Amino acid sequence: MKILKTDCLSDGFRMPGEFEKQDGCLMIYPWRPGSWNYDAKYARDVFVEIAHILAAYEEVYMIVRAEDMKEASTRLNHPHIHIIEASSDDAWARDTGPTFVINDKGERRGINWEFNAWGGSYDGLYSHWENDQVIPSLVCEYLGDDLYEARPFVLEGGSIHVDGEGTLITTEECLLNLGRNPTMTRDEIEEKLKHYLNVEKIIWLPYGIYNDETNGHVDNFCCFVRPGVVLLAWTDDENDPQFVRSHMAYEILSHEIDAKGRPLVIHKLPIPRKPVCINEEDLKGYVFEEGEDIREAGERLAASYINFYIGNHCILVPQFGDEHDSVAVEILKECFPERDIIPIEARVILTGGGNIHCITQQIPAKEVSNERS
Numbered sequence: 476m477k478i479l480k481t482d483c484l485s486d487g488f489r490m491p492g493e494f495e496k497q498d499g500c501l502m503i504y505p506w507r508p509g510s511w512n513y514d515a516k517y518a519r520d521v522f523v524e525i526a527h528i529l530a531a532y533e534e535v536y537m538i539v540r541a542e543d544m545k546e547a548s549t550r551l552n553h554p555h556i557h558i559i560e561a562s563s564d565d566a567w568a569r570d571t572g573p574t575f576v577i578n579d580k581g582e583r584r585g586i587n588w589e590f591n592a593w594g595g596s597y598d599g600l601y602s603h604w605e606n607d608q609v610i611p612s613l614v615c616e617y618l619g620d621d622l623y624e625a626r627p628f629v630l631e632g633g634s635i636h637v638d639g640e641g642t643l644i645t646t647e648e649c650l651l652n653l654g655r656n657p658t659m660t661r662d663e664i665e666e667k668l669k670h671y672l673n674v675e676k677i678i679w680l681p682y683g684i685y686n687d688e689t690n691g692h693v694d695n696f697c698c699f700v701r702p703g704v705v706l707l708a709w710t711d712d713e714n715d716p717q718f719v720r721s722h723m724a725y726e727i728l729s730h731e732i733d734a735k736g737r738p739l740v741i742h743k744l745p746i747p748r749k750p751v752c753i754n755e756e757d758l759k760g761y762v763f764e765e766g767e768d769i770r771e772a773g774e775r776l777a778a779s780y781i782n783f784y785i786g787n788h789c790i791l792v793p794q795f796g797d798e799h800d801s802v803a804v805e806i807l808k809e810c811f812p813e814r815d816i817i818p819i820e821a822r823v824i825l826t827g828g829g830n831i832h833c834i835t836q837q838i839p840a841k842e843v844s845n846e847r848s
Contacts, residue, residue, distance in 0.1 A: 476612070477621040479584070483673040488576040488584060490672045491839045492639030493785045494701055498583075499534030500786065501614060501836040502526060504547050505566035506540060509601065509767045510827045512760025517823045522566070522834065523550045525784075525791060528817060529835075530555040532787045536617070536838070538563055538610065561613050562606040564592075567829060569694065570631035571604075572836040573611035573622065576672070581843045586623045586671055587611040588630040593689050594654025595629075600688060600828070602766030618838070625671050629655045633692035633833055635668070638702040641675040641734030643668060648682045648691030655690075676734035680727060682720040684708060684746070687777035688768065694832050695779045697724060700742065700810045703733060708779045709743035717746055744780050744806055747797035751778040757826050770826075782830035783807065785837070790814050793821035793830045 483489060502522060505511045511518040526535045535556045539547040544560055551558060563571070570593070573585030590607050592599035615622040634649045649655070650664055659667075665677050683691025697707045707724055710717050728739050753774045763769045780803035783792040790811050794800040800818065807816050824830050 476616045476619065478612075479621055479623045482623060482670040483576050483586075484670045486578070488578045488582075488673060489639065490574065490576050490637045490674070492637060492699055492702065493837050494699070495639055496840040496842065497533050497787050497837050498840045499536055499838040500529050500784070501568045501572045501838060502535060502537045502834060503563050503566040503568045503571070503610075504537055504539040504543055505827070506543060506563075507565045508762035509764055509769075510565055512757055512826065514760075518566075518827060519550070521819070521821065521823050525819060525831065525834070526551060526556055527553060528791065528819075529784075529786055529789070532789045534838075536614070538568070538614075559613065559617050561610065563610065564601065564604050564607045566827075567633075567833050568836040569633045569829075569833045570689075571607040571610045572632065573614055573620075574632050574672075575620070575837070575839050576623075577839050577841065579843065581841045583618075583839060583841045584621045584623060585611055585615040586625050589626040589628055590631065591629055591654070593631065594652065597654035597657075598652075598690070599654060600768040601764070623671065625667075628667050628671075631689065631692065632836060633689060633694040633829070635672070636693055636698045637672060637674060638699045638733060640702045641673075642678065642702070643672060643674040643676070644678045644680065644693055644697055644699070644705070646680045646683045646691045646693050646696070649689065649693070652690045674734070678728070678731050680724045682723065684777040684779050685716045685720060686775050688828055692833075695777055695782045695830070696720075697728075698781055702735070703737040704740045704742070704810075706742045706744045706781060706806075706810065708746050708781045710746050715746075742806065742810055745799045745802055746780070747778045747795050748799050749797055751776045751795050751797070751822065751825060753826060776825050778825055779830070780807075782832040784831045784835045785811075785814075788814050790816045791819050791831050792816060793824065794818045795822055795825070796820070
């Protein structure tokens with residue numbers, strides 16, 4: 476593995492859309508007691524379920540701490556699940572893993588962004604993230620991919636979505652947050668994204684999902700179905716604090732064009748009808764350390780069906796025990812008719828602070844052409 480000081484734009488690499496062909500998926504075995512209650516017992520059940528489902532469609536690479544290897548090796552015993560023994564501070568592979576980019580010559584590289592636990596000393600969610608910071612290099616070393624060194628630029632994978640053809644969507648709430656790159660202007664941040672991801676057009680949405688502790692990651696709010704087509708988290712309830720956020724985004728998206736000059740087709744994906752909140756039973760199982768963001772009974776969680784994972788020929792969509800669960804599944808069937816839509820009971824991931832897209836990171840295929848899956 477080589478550490479590269481250049482960027483995608485100068486080297487002819489690009490970040491592909493998540494709907495393009497993949498070689499696999501990166502995950503991290505959960506353990507953190509301030510994120511995963513009851514010793515991560517229930518979280519591990521869901522992570523293992525997801526890993527085995529994905530293994531029928533693509534390779535799965537699971538980072539596991541040394542102290543969890545015995546358990547994980549038994550539970551993840553599958554020919555298409557590969558265990559990487561390494562330390563971690565939490566299990567959000569989307570944000571701590573490398574962002575992967577490819578070229579048309581069959582090469583793939585990773586990008587190593589600065590990670591500061593979603594805000595560092597300003598409003599980060601925990602105080603120590605040293606193990607998280609080395610995950611990109613460990614993963615790229617394991618896969619045999621070279622790594623772009625983008626630090627000290629702070630970015631999480633969940634804060635961006637791309638269409639693979641030059642367009643990126645993000646939120647001002649996150650990327651302009653003082654806990655990310657406070658000395659940089661919006662224009663300077665745009666230039667950094669354009670160079671490292673080889674995109675031409677950046678669409679800025681004001682906010683993400685209400686009360687999202689990541690400062691409004693776009694991957695919980697809006698994503699690409701394919702170039703020119705997006706899904707947007709939606710509510711028609713004017714009394715819901717999400718109402719204004721979603722309608723502001725819709726107004727912007729409906730007047731935008733992408734990098735290829737296409738107007739965007741917007742599909743609305745409703746949020747759960749009833750807010751999903753932390754309850755007293757949840758709180759009994761957490762152990763918070765000093766400097767860690769804590770949870771409170773009644774706290775509204777950032778539940779969104781947008782937080783799904785696109786795998787090879789499949790979609791894993793979170794379910795919350797809400798009447799809109801089935802509505803979300805049907806909309807995704809219409810948007811992705813060529814893929815299996817697989818519902819996953821995911822409240823336990825949500826109580827950890829994210830959802831299925833947050834705990835996964837796609838590893839794009841190395842291909843000699845721009846063939847789409």
